[in-house]
Amino acid sequence: MSSMFSAEEILETIKMVSAENLDIRTVTLGINIRSCADSRPDKTLNNIEERIMEEGKNLHDKVDEVENRYGIPIVNRRISVSPVSDVIAPAVREGYKDVAVEAAKTLDNVAEEIGIDFVGGFSTRVEKGITESDGALLKNIPKSLSNTERVCSSINVATTNSGINMNAIKMAGEIIKETGEKTASEEGIGCAKLGIFSNAPPDNPFMPGATHGPGEASSSISVAISGPGVVKSVLEKEGGDLGELYELIKRTSFKIARSGELIGRKVANELDTDFNIVDLSLAPTPARGDSIAEIIEEMGIESCGAPGSTAALAILTDAVKKGGAMASSYVGGLSGSFIPVTEDSGMSNSIKKGSMSLEKLEAMSSVCSVGLDMVPIPGDTSAETISAIISDEISIGVINNKCTGVRLIPVEDKKAGDTVEFGGLLGSSPILDPSNFGSDKFVKRMGRIPSPINSLKN
Amino acid sequence: MNEERVIVITVEGSDHPGIVAAITKALANENVNILDITQTVVRETFTMLLFADIKNSESDFEGIKSKLKDVGKEQGVRVTVQYEEIFKEMHRV
Numbered sequence: 001m002s003s004m005f006s007a008e009e010i011l012e013t014i015k016m017v018s019a020e021n022l023d024i025r026t027v028t029l030g031i032n033i034r035s036c037a038d039s040r041p042d043k044t045l046n047n048i049e050e051r052i053m054e055e056g057k058n059l060h061d062k063v064d065e066v067e068n069r070y071g072i073p074i075v076n077r078r079i080s081v082s083p084v085s086d087v088i089a090p091a092v093r094e095g096y097k098d099v100a101v102e103a104a105k106t107l108d109n110v111a112e113e114i115g116i117d118f119v120g121g122f123s124t125r126v127e128k129g130i131t132e133s134d135g136a137l138l139k140n141i142p143k144s145l146s147n148t149e150r151v152c153s154s155i156n157v158a159t160t161n162s163g164i165n166m167n168a169i170k171m172a173g174e175i176i177k178e179t180g181e182k183t184a185s186e187e188g189i190g191c192a193k194l195g196i197f198s199n200a201p202p203d204n205p206f207m208p209g210a211t212h213g214p215g216e217a218s219s220s221i222s223v224a225i226s227g228p229g230v231v232k233s234v235l236e237k238e239g240g241d242l243g244e245l246y247e248l249i250k251r252t253s254f255k256i257a258r259s260g261e262l263i264g265r266k267v268a269n270e271l272d273t274d275f276n277i278v279d280l281s282l283a284p285t286p287a288r289g290d291s292i293a294e295i296i297e298e299m300g301i302e303s304c305g306a307p308g309s310t311a312a313l314a315i316l317t318d319a320v321k322k323g324g325a326m327a328s329s330y331v332g333g334l335s336g337s338f339i340p341v342t343e344d345s346g347m348s349n350s351i352k353k354g355s356m357s358l359e360k361l362e363a364m365s366s367v368c369s370v371g372l373d374m375v376p377i378p379g380d381t382s383a384e385t386i387s388a389i390i391s392d393e394i395s396i397g398v399i400n401n402k403c404t405g406v407r408l409i410p411v412e413d414k415k416a417g418d419t420v421e422f423g424g425l426l427g428s429s430p431i432l433d434p435s436n437f438g439s440d441k442f443v444k445r446m447g448r449i450p451s452p453i454n455s456l457k458n
Numbered sequence: 459m460n461e462e463r464v465i466v467i468t469v470e471g472s473d474h475p476g477i478v479a480a481i482t483k484a485l486a487n488e489n490v491n492i493l494d495i496t497q498t499v500v501r502e503t504f505t506m507l508l509f510a511d512i513k514n515s516e517s518d519f520e521g522i523k524s525k526l527k528d529v530g531k532e533q534g535v536r537v538t539v540q541y542e543e544i545f546k547e548m549h550r551v
Contacts, residue, residue, distance in 0.1 A: 004545075004546070004550070005466075005542075005545050005549060007496055007498070007505070007507050009545060009548075009549045010466060010468060010507050010545060011468070011505070011507075012549075013544065013545060013548055013549075014468055014538055065520075068519075068520065068523065069519055069540070069541050070540055070541055070543070070544040071538055071539070071540035071544065072544065255548045255549070258547040258548050259544060259547060259548050261547070262543065262544060262547040326551075
């Protein structure tokens with residue numbers, strides 16, 4: 001039985017962990033909390049607390065146990081809940097317009113109590129229209145994110161099937177602006193906990209977009225794998241043409257995804273809940289070598305953002321998906337490559353060097369997952385310009401039938417080229433330069449942009 | 459509840475007499491049965507892979523792992539203990 005594995009195979013796995021930053025980025029427990037809704041705010045909040053405690057109180061310890069048994073580090077333990085706008089609806093209808101702020105505090109407190117760093121689902125879907133309870137949540141996002149540490153928020157403003165809600169995008173620009181101002185003393189960090197999405201998947205385990213969406217089970221475990229460092233070190237060792245690089249990435253992705261599915265199933269088993277999905281996304285960290293930009297450079301691009309970068313990212317993302325899809329039948333969430341700015345030290349270096357720009361990031365986001373992620377912009381950027389940037393990125397998702405997201409951080413008193421330091425896993429970067437030309441009139445037109453035609457594809 | 463019983467012990471560090479003896483003695487004390495051992499020394503770096511069955515041990519996985527980690531500290535070598543299943547998942551279709 002034991003001769004099944006060669007020394008090479010065993011040592012490869014151990015090296016992936018010890019030298020190449022292989023880890024499970026997050027184990028996220030999704031919990032349906034829709035049954036917590038009550039017309040009395042206090043009752044709603046108590047229900048939310050009880051429900052999360054019931055499902056999640058052992059999450060932290062059980063994840064620790066599984067981590068210890070298999071020797072794969074699990075960086076974060078997180079919880080996602082049903083979109084809070086649904087849960088507060090009965091109380092909002094009774095006139096409790098600010099119940100959302102209290103709900104955010106409740107989520108923050110429960111998260112702290114059970115020892116998890118982020119809880120996602122302070123969220124709503126408004127791709128067609130904004131209900132009274134959606135409005136009550138949206139209006140209170142800046143206050144809620146500046147009053148809490150662990151709560152993450154997301155707004156789905158468009159889908160391919162429904163089109164784009166420009167009214168919601170206009171509001172999103174204002175919400176980001178206000179959240180940045182309310183957390184200005186911490187460089188606008190509140191905006192790091194807010195994502196604006198098109199085609200948001202219901203089973204995303206990554207923050208800030210994690211929610212336990214419609215159609216999901218009562219509770220379930222999703223796993224997000226990582227490993228840009230592993231892919232990079234494989235490419236460093238081996239040469240070959242682009243087809244051969246593709247093959248190497250595919251094989252590596254297979255191994256990483258298999259470890260993710262094993263961990264997810266074991267945790268689900270320990271918590272007596274369902275295993276949901278593996279999210280295949282390659283998610284970088286500021287750690288040296290754990291970078292998507294450095295993988296692109298390893299493929300032969302002098303500095304990320306230079307011509308060829310979009311092609312290199314397309315190769316990487318597709319190879320990761322093919323390897324991962326062979327490894328696990330239950331692939332979901334975002335499953336692509338992330339190209340965050342501050343969280344990827346290679347990406348932030350490429351901005352310093354001048355090879356990367358906001359426009360190139362937008363172009364690259366058309367071939368990977370998510371989009372303009374952790375992008376610091378000058379604090380005096382207008383709400384309309386923020387909305388216009390969102391509308392560009394969201395259009396890429398809607399037209400191409402994929403999820404895209406926007407996480408912009410207006411940093412007060414900083415202009416393009418200045419550096420912002422968030423510290424820890426959030427990293428640092430020079431501030432990017434949005435256009436000096438305005439888009440106010442376009443954004444203020446508002447309205448619903450119709451869903452795109454799904455044939456005549458060229 | 460946990461039906462897995464084969465663990466993989468990996469020991470890496472600078473070579474000196476007594477590493478194998480210390481690890482295997484600890485396993486014997488825990489009534490852990492060794493299924494296979496491979497050991498190499500390349501440029502004075504000692505590497506040992508050891509497959510063992512823990513089904514007859516009175517200790518559980520966590521207990522055995524922590525004993526072996528202690529031995530690793532005494533010997534000045536890095537000891538990794540994992541269930542075999544992780545390797546099965548990653549290296550076999």
